[in-house]
Amino acid sequence: MTSAVELSGITKRFGDVVAVDNVDLSIADGEFFAMLGPSGCGKTTTLRLIAGLEFPTEGSLSIFGQEVGTLTPDKRPVNTVFQNYALFPHLTVLENVGFGLKMQGTDKETIRSRSMEMIELVQLDGLAERKPSQMSGGQQQRVALARALVNQPKVLLLDEPLGALDLKLRQEMQLELKKLQRDVGISFVFVTHDQEEALTMSDRIAVMDDGKLLQVATPEEIYERPANRFVADFIGQTNLLEGTVSDAETVILENGISVRAKNGFTAGTHVAVSLRPERAHIQSQGEFEEGWSHINGSVETVTYLGNALIYGIKLDWMELEVREENHPGVELHRPGAEITVSWDPEAISVVSD
Amino acid sequence: MKTVVKTDTETATATPEFEKAALRQESRRGLFLALPAYLYLIFFFVISLFIVFIYSFATRNRFGGTDLSGWNLDSYARISEPIVRDVLFRSIWLAFLTTVICLVIAYPFAYFLSTRRVAVRNIMLVFVMIPFWTNFLVRNFAWRVILGNNGPLTNATEFVGLGSAELLFTQTAVVLGLVYGYLPFMILPLYAAIERIDRRLLEASRDLYGTGFQSFRHVLFPLSMPGVIAGSILVFVPSLGAYVTPEILGGAKTTLLGSYIVTQFLTARNWPFGAALSFVLMLVMLVTTIVYFRKGGRTL
Numbered sequence: 001m002t003s004a005v006e007l008s009g010i011t012k013r014f015g016d017v018v019a020v021d022n023v024d025l026s027i028a029d030g031e032f033f034a035m036l037g038p039s040g041c042g043k044t045t046t047l048r049l050i051a052g053l054e055f056p057t058e059g060s061l062s063i064f065g066q067e068v069g070t071l072t073p074d075k076r077p078v079n080t081v082f083q084n085y086a087l088f089p090h091l092t093v094l095e096n097v098g099f100g101l102k103m104q105g106t107d108k109e110t111i112r113s114r115s116m117e118m119i120e121l122v123q124l125d126g127l128a129e130r131k132p133s134q135m136s137g138g139q140q141q142r143v144a145l146a147r148a149l150v151n152q153p154k155v156l157l158l159d160e161p162l163g164a165l166d167l168k169l170r171q172e173m174q175l176e177l178k179k180l181q182r183d184v185g186i187s188f189v190f191v192t193h194d195q196e197e198a199l200t201m202s203d204r205i206a207v208m209d210d211g212k213l214l215q216v217a218t219p220e221e222i223y224e225r226p227a228n229r230f231v232a233d234f235i236g237q238t239n240l241l242e243g244t245v246s247d248a249e250t251v252i253l254e255n256g257i258s259v260r261a262k263n264g265f266t267a268g269t270h271v272a273v274s275l276r277p278e279r280a281h282i283q284s285q286g287e288f289e290e291g292w293s294h295i296n297g298s299v300e301t302v303t304y305l306g307n308a309l310i311y312g313i314k315l316d317w318m319e320l321e322v323r324e325e326n327h328p329g330v331e332l333h334r335p336g337a338e339i340t341v342s343w344d345p346e347a348i349s350v351v352s353d
Numbered sequence: 354m355k356t357v358v359k360t361d362t363e364t365a366t367a368t369p370e371f372e373k374a375a376l377r378q379e380s381r382r383g384l385f386l387a388l389p390a391y392l393y394l395i396f397f398f399v400i401s402l403f404i405v406f407i408y409s410f411a412t413r414n415r416f417g418g419t420d421l422s423g424w425n426l427d428s429y430a431r432i433s434e435p436i437v438r439d440v441l442f443r444s445i446w447l448a449f450l451t452t453v454i455c456l457v458i459a460y461p462f463a464y465f466l467s468t469r470r471v472a473v474r475n476i477m478l479v480f481v482m483i484p485f486w487t488n489f490l491v492r493n494f495a496w497r498v499i500l501g502n503n504g505p506l507t508n509a510t511e512f513v514g515l516g517s518a519e520l521l522f523t524q525t526a527v528v529l530g531l532v533y534g535y536l537p538f539m540i541l542p543l544y545a546a547i548e549r550i551d552r553r554l555l556e557a558s559r560d561l562y563g564t565g566f567q568s569f570r571h572v573l574f575p576l577s578m579p580g581v582i583a584g585s586i587l588v589f590v591p592s593l594g595a596y597v598t599p600e601i602l603g604g605a606k607t608t609l610l611g612s613y614i615v616t617q618f619l620t621a622r623n624w625p626f627g628a629a630l631s632f633v634l635m636l637v638m639l640v641t642t643i644v645y646f647r648k649g650g651r652t653l
Contacts, residue, residue: 053556073559080560086553090575099571100561151561 002065004029004155004187005050010059012045019045021211022059027155027204029064031187032178034198037208038234043191044083046208047157050189052076064154074103079148081158085140087132093119093143094128100151118150122180138169145177149184156181158190162197174201195235199223207231229351232274239280239320240272240351251350255317259293263350271352277323279347282311282333288342299337313341409628417622428629437613437630444610445637447524448592451531455539455588456581458532463543463580464573467550478544481537489534493601496530497521500602522604530598535591539584546580547573582645590638610634 005027012020020042027033035043048054049061052073061069068076079100088096098115106114119128122142132140141161148156161177162170178201181188192198198205199219206216207230215227226232233240243253251261251273261273281289288294297320301312306326311333313320320341324330333339365371410424431437466474484492498504500521510518520526550573558568574581596611603609608616610630617627 051560053560073556074562074564078560080557082553082557084553086551086557088554088557088572099558099563103558103561103563103567103571147561 003027003062004031004064005189006060006062006065007046007049008060010046010049010056010061012042012049012054013057018211020049020056023211023213025206025213025216027187027189029187030185032181032201032203033187033189034202034205035189035191035208036195036198036205036234037193039193041208042211043193043206043208044159047080047159047189047191050155051078051080051157053080077154078157079151079153081141081144081148081156081161083159083161084164085132085144087140087143087147089132092129092131093124093135096132096143097146097150099147104151114150115146118146121149122146137164137166138173141165141173145180149180153186155187155189156184158188160191160193163192163194170197177201199235207234209234225349226274226351229272229274229353232272232349232351237277237321237323239275239277241275241318242270242272245269245271245350255315257295260345261348261350262345265350265352269352271350274349274351275320275343276347277310277321278325280320280322280341280343282313282322282324282339282341283331284333285338285340288340289344291345292342293345294340294342296338296340299333299335299339302333302335313339315341405628405631408624409632411625411628413623413625419624428625429633431626432629432633440608440610440613441633441637443524443607444593447528447531447609448589448595450528451535451592452539452585452589454528454532455536456543456585459536459539459543459584460577460581463540463547466540466544467548478541481540484537490597490601492534493530493598496526496533496602500526500529521602522607524603524607526602527599527607527609530602531592531595534595534598535588538587538591542583542587543577543580546577546583550576586642586645589641593638594634 003026005025007023007025010020010023010025011018023042023046025046035046037043045054049056050063052068052071052075056069059069060067063077088099091099094112094115097118098111101111101114116128119125122145124139124142124146127135127139132143135143141164144161158177162173165173174197177188190201199222202219204216204218205222207214207222207227209230215222215231217225217227222231222235226235229240232238241253241259243251243259245263245265245267246252246258247267248264249260249262250258251263251271252258253273259273263271265271281292282299285296295315297313297315299311300314300319303310303312308326309324309330309332311322311324313322322341407421408419409428410426412420412423412425412427414420432441466477469477499506501507502517502519502521504521506520507517510516520529554572554576555568558572559565563571594611595609596615599607599609599612603612614627614630614634617623617630621627
């Protein structure tokens with residue numbers, strides 16, 4: 001099956017700055033695909049390259065097998081939901097939604113009926129004659145979606161679509177977007193800097209940094225088996241314990257103790273053991289689960305979150321963060337308490353630069 | 354600012370009366386600050402205009418003076434005379450032509466300007482304003498040199514074998530001069546309007562299958578309407594009443610309203626008629642301005 005979007009060897013330079021560096025990427029039809037990374041990592045530029053708002057410096061870009069790298073945006077079967085929506089302020093909701101069809105020369109009756117249909121689909125019935133400035137952020141977001149989807153694009157591109165909404169609305173829209181994507185059945189490619197959003201919504205995630213594609217995988221894989229130190233650190237919270245590979249089963253940490261850690265690196269490689277806060281467990285000193293790795297330390301800070309407790313743990317040579325769920329009857333450790341941190345050797349990952 | 358009314362430091366519980374008094378004092382202070390401008394305009398503009406208005410209903414006496422008795426509409430009635438009508442229509446037509454040409458030339462330039470880096474923009478804006486540093490009269494005489502016999506233009510057309518282009522003292526020369534004189538008034542508001550438009554709206558239009566021209570027609574141009582209106586009024590109004598340029602570059606055949614009014618006051622010594630013409634001119638300007646704003650208001 002041909003991919004919905006295929007990038008091979010795509011590079012984009014702005015003067016001396018390499019915004020996108022030799023990216024190979026294949027997005028399947030019907031996939032909810034996230035591009036994740038810190039600001040300036042090249043994710044938005046990649047999206048704009050697919051949309052045709054930028055032309056690649058090098059490489060090949062195809063949509064459903066058709067090479068489109070040199071086509072202008074109006075010649076590509078994709079539509080974009082822009083950051084902050086970029087709705088036309090001088091047009092009504094109905095005219096905004098119908099814009100794409102009008103530009104393609106569709107007859108007025110069809111434009112009207114299809115636009116109204118789409119306005120209903122995004123639950124804006126009755127607001128068709130409003131101007132964008134008379135609508136809330138969430139409503140504008142829906143208009144932007146309708147304006148793009150009414151054209152029945154083969155791929156929908158979304159640039160930080162939820163970035164301008166407040167937290168509660170954002171969480172609602174996450175689910176709604178996901179549902180909408182299932183309903184229309186096309187691929188959604190969306191750019192975000194919010195790793196939680198990417199994990200919640202996507203079938204697959206591409207993590208980018210400094211113009212390079214670091215890892216493309218499902219949310220589970222990205223979280224459980226990060227490709228390198230950057231991905232481990234960027235996705236979710238983690239503790240990175242520096243060390244050196246001893247053999248395929250063992251890593252020697254900085255302070256000299258060895259821990260069990262399955263890895264694929266050759267002996268002597270400098271690595272870090274990524275220990276997620278919720279994967280570690282703390283008990284009174286000397287107590288730990290059978291077969292688990294363990295280190296002694298002391299509690300420095302306790303942050304009460306309601307559903308969980310975040311412990312700042314001081315070890316001999318570094319600090320750790322540990323998250324304990326706030327179950328009924330959970331043992332509370334006070335700052336200064338001597339404790340043992342332990343973890344299941346299967347629950348960690350080993351990463352290098 | 355709690356003690357707006359009371360100047361001493363004594364404080365008391367707020368009352369509606371106190372609030373009302375404070376608001377009144379605030380608005381009085383605003384009026385006081387605007388007073389110099391009001392007085393200046395009333396004294397030098399409204400009063401003199403009122404005098405002209407009164408004169409427009411008076412009668413010219415046999416010695417070229419004005420009789421301020423016996424009010425009538427004779428001066429206004431003369432506007433239907435063919436000569437006067439021709440002058441009026443010609444003036445409106447040339448002002449309209451000037452406005453359209455300015456718009457066509459200025460729009461691409463203003464757009465180009467808005468796409469440059471800020472430093473480049475500022476330099477180019479200075480270039481647009483440099484002509485203002487030279488006296489308007491001098492610049493019009495410079496055009497006379499350019500367009501005149503043995504001037505650079507006729508020399509050039511003769512050189513390429515088109516014969517001598519005799520433009521001086523024609524309507525074309527007047528329009529050329531007016532366009533030259535008022536082009537900056539079109540560029541500046543257009544640039545200000547276009548510069549404010551969010552570039553992503555154009556990207557959105559392109560993304561929604563709009564061609565470059567469609568994006569201009571359906572997004573850029575409608576959104577730049579405030580600039581188009583402001584620029585058009587700033588060019589049309591002075592072009593309609595222009596006096597210096599038609600006098601210097603136009604010939605006797607192309608008398609325009611500005612010159613015609615001056616003639617009434619100075620040569621013909623018919624002050625009532627000149628005053629009436631002035632008011633007709635203002636009426637035309639007022640009507641076009643209102644129509645223009647209405648039209649613009651709809652598209653926005």
